[in-house]
Amino acid sequence: MSSLPLDWSVPRPAVVLRVRRETQDVRTLYLRPPEGVWAFQPGQFNMLYAFGVGEVPVSVSGDPGHRDVVVHTVRAVGAVTTALARVRPGQVVGLRGPFGSGWPLQEAQGRDVLVVAGGIGLAPLRPLVCGLLRHRHRYGRVAILYGARTPQDLLYRDELQRWRARFDMQVEVTVDRAGPDWRGNVGVVTRLLPRAGVDPAEVVAFVCGPEVMMRFAGRELEALGVAPSQVFVSMERNMQCAVGLCGHCQFGASFVCRDGPVFRYAEVRDRLWVREL
Amino acid sequence: MSRPPTSDGSTGSPSGYVLPAEGLGELFDALVRRGYTLVGPTVRDGAVVYDRLSSPQDLPVGLTDEQEAGRYRLRARPDRAYFGYTVGPHSWKRFLQPPERVLWRAVRDGDGFRVEAAPEEAVRYAFVGVRACELAALAVQDRVFMGGSHTDPLYRARRADAFVVAVQCGQAGATCFCSSMGTGPRCTGGYDLVLTELLGGEHRFYLEAGSPRGDEVLAELPCRPASPEDRQAADQAVSRAEAQMGRRLETQGVRELLLRNLEHPRWDQVAGRCLSCGNCTLVCPTCFCFAVEDTTDLSGQVAERRARWDSCFTGQFSYLHGGSVRATTRARYRQWLTHKLATWWDQFGSSGCVGCGRCITWCPVGIDLTEEVAAIRGSDGLRSGREASGENP
Amino acid sequence: MKTLEELLAEHPFFRGMRTDYIRLFAGCASNVRFEEGAYLFREGEAADRLFLIRQGRVALELHTPQGVAVIQTLSDGDVVGWSWMVPPYRWAFDARALGLVRAVSFDAACLRRKAEEDPALGYELLKRLVPVIVERLQATRLQLLDLYGEPKGRVLPSA
Numbered sequence: 027m028s029s030l031p032l033d034w035s036v037p038r039p040a041v042v043l044r045v046r047r048e049t050q051d052v053r054t055l056y057l058r059p060p061e062g063v064w065a066f067q068p069g070q071f072n073m074l075y076a077f078g079v080g081e082v083p084v085s086v087s088g089d090p091g092h093r094d095v096v097v098h099t100v101r102a103v104g105a106v107t108t109a110l111a112r113v114r115p116g117q118v119v120g121l122r123g124p125f126g127s128g129w130p131l132q133e134a135q136g137r138d139v140l141v142v143a144g145g146i147g148l149a150p151l152r153p154l155v156c157g158l159l160r161h162r163h164r165y166g167r168v169a170i171l172y173g174a175r176t177p178q179d180l181l182y183r184d185e186l187q188r189w190r191a192r193f194d195m196q197v198e199v200t201v202d203r204a205g206p207d208w209r210g211n212v213g214v215v216t217r218l219l220p221r222a223g224v225d226p227a228e229v230v231a232f233v234c235g236p237e238v239m240m241r242f243a244g245r246e247l248e249a250l251g252v253a254p255s256q257v258f259v260s261m262e263r264n265m266q267c268a269v270g271l272c273g274h275c276q277f278g279a280s281f282v283c284r285d286g287p288v289f290r291y292a293e294v295r296d297r298l299w300v301r302e303l
Numbered sequence: 304m305s306r307p308p309t310s311d312g313s314t315g316s317p318s319g320y321v322l323p324a325e326g327l328g329e330l331f332d333a334l335v336r337r338g339y340t341l342v343g344p345t346v347r348d349g350a351v352v353y354d355r356l357s358s359p360q361d362l363p364v365g366l367t368d369e370q371e372a373g374r375y376r377l378r379a380r381p382d383r384a385y386f387g388y389t390v391g392p393h394s395w396k397r398f399l400q401p402p403e404r405v406l407w408r409a410v411r412d413g414d415g416f417r418v419e420a421a422p423e424e425a426v427r428y429a430f431v432g433v434r435a436c437e438l439a440a441l442a443v444q445d446r447v448f449m450g451g452s453h454t455d456p457l458y459r460a461r462r463a464d465a466f467v468v469a470v471q472c473g474q475a476g477a478t479c480f481c482s483s484m485g486t487g488p489r490c491t492g493g494y495d496l497v498l499t500e501l502l503g504g505e506h507r508f509y510l511e512a513g514s515p516r517g518d519e520v521l522a523e524l525p526c527r528p529a530s531p532e533d534r535q536a537a538d539q540a541v542s543r544a545e546a547q548m549g550r551r552l553e554t555q556g557v558r559e560l561l562l563r564n565l566e567h568p569r570w571d572q573v574a575g576r577c578l579s580c581g582n583c584t585l586v587c588p589t590c591f592c593f594a595v596e597d598t599t600d601l602s603g604q605v606a607e608r609r610a611r612w613d614s615c616f617t618g619q620f621s622y623l624h625g626g627s628v629r630a631t632t633r634a635r636y637r638q639w640l641t642h643k644l645a646t647w648w649d650q651f652g653s654s655g656c657v658g659c660g661r662c663i664t665w666c667p668v669g670i671d672l673t674e675e676v677a678a679i680r681g682s683d684g685l686r687s688g689r690e691a692s693g694e695n696p
Numbered sequence: 697m698k699t700l701e702e703l704l705a706e707h708p709f710f711r712g713m714r715t716d717y718i719r720l721f722a723g724c725a726s727n728v729r730f731e732e733g734a735y736l737f738r739e740g741e742a743a744d745r746l747f748l749i750r751q752g753r754v755a756l757e758l759h760t761p762q763g764v765a766v767i768q769t770l771s772d773g774d775v776v777g778w779s780w781m782v783p784p785y786r787w788a789f790d791a792r793a794l795g796l797v798r799a800v801s802f803d804a805a806c807l808r809r810k811a812e813e814d815p816a817l818g819y820e821l822l823k824r825l826v827p828v829i830v831e832r833l834q835a836t837r838l839q840l841l842d843l844y845g846e847p848k849g850r851v852l853p854s855a
Contacts, residue, residue, distance in 0.1 A: 033456045035406045035595070035608060039415040077409070077416050078599030078606040103624045103846075118415035145844030175844040202839050206764040209794050212755065213768045214838045217831075221772065236843040242834075264622050266595040269453035273592030274613070274620060276642065279649035284452070300565050302634030 034269050037075040037120025040096060042113050048099060048181045052146065053111045054087065057096040060121060065093055067128025068153030069260060069288040073268050074098060075120025076109035083265040083283070084110075085150035086124060090157050096121065099149040099181060125268040127288045129154045129258060134230035138166040140222055140252075142243050144173045144215050144235020148181050150260050150287075151234050155189070168195035169222040173215030173235070176201050177208050196223055215239065216246045226251035233291070234260040241298050244291050257291035278303055319529035319537070322498075324506035326525045327359040327385065330468070330496075333523045334429040339466050342398060343431030344391070349377055351391035353398075356431060363388060370476040370549075370660065373669030386432055386500050389476040390659050394588035395437060396444060398428050399458050399465070406595075406608040416606065425457070429466040433494065435487030436479075436659040438469055440588035442493055446651045447591045466516060469494035473502070473540040477549035478660030480673055484554065486657045488544040496520060499537035509537035550660060552673040553680060558645040560680055565637065568687035569678045574633035576668050581614030583662035583670075584639065589655050592620070615639050640672060700725050703800060707748050708773045709824055717817055724806035729798050736776060736791035736799070743779035743787045744804045752797030757790040768836065769794065775828050780804030 038060035046054040066072075066086050075081040082104070088097030102111040113119060131154060139158060143151050158165055170189065174180050180199065190197040198218045200211035211218065215235070229252055233243045240259045247257055263275035263282040270284030278297045280286060297303055322330070334341055341356040346363045356362065368388040369376045380387050409416045433441070441462075448458040472488040481487030490497045495517035499509040509529055512518045529537075584590040594613035599606045613620055616635045621628035629635050647655030656672070663671045700722045704710045710718055728747075730736060736747055736754060747754075753771040757764050767789060770776050776799070779787050785804070811818030 033406075034453050035610075036418050039417075041415070075597070077411065078597060078603060080597040081595065081608075116414055120409075120416070173844070175842070179844065200769075202842065202844065204766045206755075206757065206766065206792075208766060209753075211753070211769045211771070212766045214835045216838070217835050238838070238841060239843055242838060262623060263628065264620070267453075267593075270451055271448065271453060271455060271591075271593075272595060272610075272613070273615070274594075276638070276646070279646035281650070302629045302631060303565070303638075 034122065035267065037073065037081070037122045039118045040121040042115050042117050042119060043095065044115055045113065048183075049179050051102045051111070052099060052179075052181060053102075054097060054099045054181075055110065055113065055119070056088075057098070057119065057121065059094065059096050063093040064096060064124075066090060066124040066153075068131065068157050069128035069150055070124035070126050071150075071265075071268075071287060072096065072098065072121050072123030072125070073265075074100070074106075074110055075122075076106050076113075077118075077120065079109045080106040081120070081266075082106045082110070083125075083268060085260070085287070087149045087152045088156075089160075090153050091160055099146070099152075101146050123268065126283055127286055129232050129260075129288050131157055133256075134158070135164050136166070138224040138229040139168045140224050140229050140231040141168075141170040141172075142215060142219070142231060142233040142235070143171070144239040144243075145175065145179070146181070147233075147235035147239070147260070148172055151232060152182060152185075154232055159189075159195075162194055166228060167224050169224050170195065170197045171200075171215050171218040171222060172198070173200045173202070173218075173239070175203070177204055177210070198222070214242070216242050219243070219246050219250060229256065231257045233257060237262070237298070244295060244298070247291075254292035254295055255290060258288055259291050259294065260287045261289055261294065262287065318511075319534055320510045320521065320524075320526035321529045321533050322508040322510050322524055322526050324383075324385070324500075324508065327508065329524050330520070331356070331358060331431075333520045334431075334466060334468075337466075337520070339427050339429035341429045341431055343468075344386070344388070346377065350375060351377070351388055351393075353391075353393040353395065359385060362386070362432070367474075368476065370478045370664045371669075372478065372663050372671045373666055375664050382502050383506065384473075384500060384502055386470045386498075387474070387502075389472065389474070389479060390434055390437065390661060392586045392661065392665055394586070394659075394661070395430055395433065395441060396588055396591070398426075398430070399441075399444065399461050400448065400455065400591065400593070400612075401457075403609060403611045404457070406610055409606045409608075411604045411606075425460045425464070427464040427466075428461060429468065431468045431470075433467050433469045433490075434472055434659075435469070435490045436481040436484075436657040437588055438467070438490055438493040439481075439484070439486035439657040440659070441467075443589045443651065443653060443655060443657065444591060446653065447589075450651065466520075467494045467496075469497040469513075471497060471499040471537065471541050472544040473500055475544040475547040475549060476660060476664075478663040478671075479548055479658065480550035480552050480660060481658035482545055482548050483550070483552040483673075484654060484656055484658035488548070489541045499540050501533070501536050501540065503536065507533075509533050550658075550663070550671070550673045552656075552658065552676055554644075554654070557676060558648050560683065561641045561645040561676070564679050564683060564685075565641070566686045566688075567679050567682070568685055569675060569682070570633045570637045571687050572678075573636050573670060573675055574631065576670055577616075577632050577636050578667060579616045579632045579635055580667060581616040582665045582667060584614040584616060585612065586661040586665045587643075588659060588661070589643075589657060590614075594619075615642070636670075640675060643672070644676065700727065700800070703727070703750065704748075707750065707800070709748055709775055709828075713820065713824075717820055720810055720814075720817060721802070721807070721821075724802045724810065725800050726803075727798070728801040729796065730793035732793055732795045734793045734797075736793065736797070737787045738790050739787050741787050743777065743785045745777055746780060746802040746804060746807060747776040747791075748800045748802075749774050749776060750798045750800065752799075753794040754797055755792050755794050757792055759790070768832070768839075775825070778825060778829060780808070781825070 040057040044056040071085045087099045102108040265275045265283045266272045270281040275282040409418045448455040469490040494513045593610045618627045643655040
């Protein structure tokens with residue numbers, strides 16, 4: 027029996043270095059790259075494998091400048107993500123990637139940057155923010171708008187505090203529901219758009235969240251005068267092979283795993299309005 | 304016996320040969336001698352399926368098929384034809400992309416795991432009896448599995464090794480429409496050898512080689528050079544099939560037609576009949592989607608990753624935490640048809656449909672894509688839920 | 697020190713409005729400020745004001761047996777309060793200042809009277825209020841979806 031060469035479907039073992047509790051059902055895993063160092067584009071994803079349980083696509087959430095650690099923020103919603111959220115330092119998960127397209131941060135050079143995140147959608151945007159803060163001088167005004175379910179569901183709290191403390195960017199957080207102790211905004215994230223303090227003609231917007239939220243954000247941005255070609259969204263579909271072969275992630279003609287997950291809003295806008303595409 | 308080799312079968316004018324019907328076994332023997340595992344049409348459960356062949360007697364000798372939407376029957380022929388039928392429920396994809404296979408095994412190793420080599424065997428297949436539409440389907444799947452940045456190594460290995468014996472269709476079925484799709488009925492390339500079965504007069508095969516490998520095999524067969532009459536008879540056989548073509552699909556602008564009619568009421572209409580069973584995707588020679596499944600043994604020490612044919616007609620197919628993106632049959636049928644005839648062009652530069660008619664024949668309720676496309680074309684621009692009803696609100 | 701008319705003309709709600717109309721509306725307006733924790737209005741009370749927030753954040757709250765729920769917050773540039781347009785003119789929520797709030801307050805009876813006297817002016821006011829209401833309603837609908845909540849069973853299966 028002749029064996030075929032191992033291929034893209036094979037995960038490599040990655041040791042869990044640290045686990046950080048973000049919220050009740052969200053954990054951030056810090057993994058040692060299987061090859062010691064690695065590189066990725068903000069917006070790309072890896073396939074994470076829990077031994078015997080299965081594999082899921084998870085966007086990379088680390089700072090692209092840190093090449094000695096792979097960071098993933100995982101929300102326990104299914105069997106595999108629950109298994110991943112339960113790992114302890116020293117245990118091993120399987121990893122393959124990175125896959126897919128990244129946020130084209132270079133398009134924002136010399137322009138204003140607007141980051142719009144909803145829920146776990148902040149996770150794929152964190153590397154983008156880290157990347158732009160590393161070269162803050164390359165960009166104009168920067169605003170981050172982040173919507174979460176409740177104050178208890180906010181991710182990366184320490185970092186949000188640090189970002190807010192900076193004088194060179196605006197960070198606005200809003201939640202869907204809160205008690206009277208919450209002194210911040212309550213309402214959907216799209217309500218923050220008119221107050222973002224960026225120039226609609228000059229801004230490049232990066233949007234990630236539930237599809238409905240991205241649809242509304244896209245529409246609102248257009249209403250404010252932002253060209254659809256200057257807006258980027260990150261799509262989500264069932265992904266199994268991650269390399270455009272298994273067919274599950276088709277969104278019209280696109281394979282989200284290979285042609286996305288980051289798309290120019292102008293490219294996908296019409297498809298976003300077609301139900302069950 | 305030699306001629307200039309043609310790699311794609313389209314260059315030059317290959318010289319033809321004639322093999323007496325009794326000589327077909329010699330072709331089988333020549334392929335076996337070269338280490339090929341022969342697979343091709345044979346009868347099982349009342350249908351022509353593709354399976355291992357050991358001699359020409361395993362072929363559906365003296366049988367033909369009757370096909371209609373949702374209907375398939377084998378019938379006896381008045382002659383002893385070896386290839387006197389069209390295509391059945393199987394296609395060659397089952398050998399290149401097996402319905403289920405193990406991609407790798409992994410064993411627990413301390414806190415981690417160790418992945419072992421893919422246990423899949425690289426078989427050298429000789430495909431006997433590949434029709435023109437199926438050559439086109441192979442080319443379509445080649446682009447899917449070998450044309451992109453990532454390839455399927457098993458497919459690639461088996462495909463590179465496969466010896467293709469094509470057979471010209473001497474008749475067409477009622478659900479055939481390869482001529483509409485520009486894929487047949489004439490085989491024009493992509494084979495190592497191509498046979499035309501000639502039944503009038505002496506039972507014989509007209510043969511041409513399409514590759515150096517084909518030349519080598521041909522050289523070992525008890526052939527004689529074809530006469531102009533042989534050549535003409537072979538040509539007429541394919542012309543007869545062309546004339547019998549049972550279905551037609553207007554392909555002019557079909558991509559744009561479907562993409563601008565995503566909300567056409569016809570999708571609701573077909574969803575009322577479609578059982579979402581996925582038969583069409585299983586019998587389709589180009590449908591390639593597969594599910595990736597992870598399992599462990601009972602001890603939890605050994606894990607496996609498997610790939611299994613999947614269908615866009617299942618709820619799981621588009622599952623995204625919380626539910627299916629395509630929850631309705633309407634959306635699933637629309638996905639399948641628009642993928643085949645429209646978005647396939649964007650993805651792979653060709654149609655995903657080769658006109659073999661299998662999805663029509665094997666649909667339990669007889670849904671016919673040629674009819675669906677024609678219906679949409681006939682009422683281009685109609686939108687579901689927008690029909691006026693009543694006079695004033 | 698800016699005049700009320702100048703303040704109104706700068707506020708997004710009045711942007712681009714005819715100056716004679718702004719002057720008429722300014723006749724119903726006064727500058728107000730609320731310290732942190734102060735209520736702009738409370739549920740059930742007579743709805744006799746329209747507020748334009750110039751600066752600060754206001755929480756719309758509802759008291760429930762389980763405590764206070766913040767429904768939505770409004771801030772700079774937002775309009776607060778339209779119960780004065782709809783009989784029986786009672787506030788449906790509490791509006792509490794989450795910090796120092798500077799606003800322009802309009803006497804609702806004055807607004808209603810001027811709108812009745814000059815329907816064109818009334819229509820101009822409505823043309824500016826209705827989009828605010830629609831925007832607020834759509835945002836509330838999105839909030840209702842609980843988009844970031846547990847995915848399972850959140851959305852009804854399509855028919």
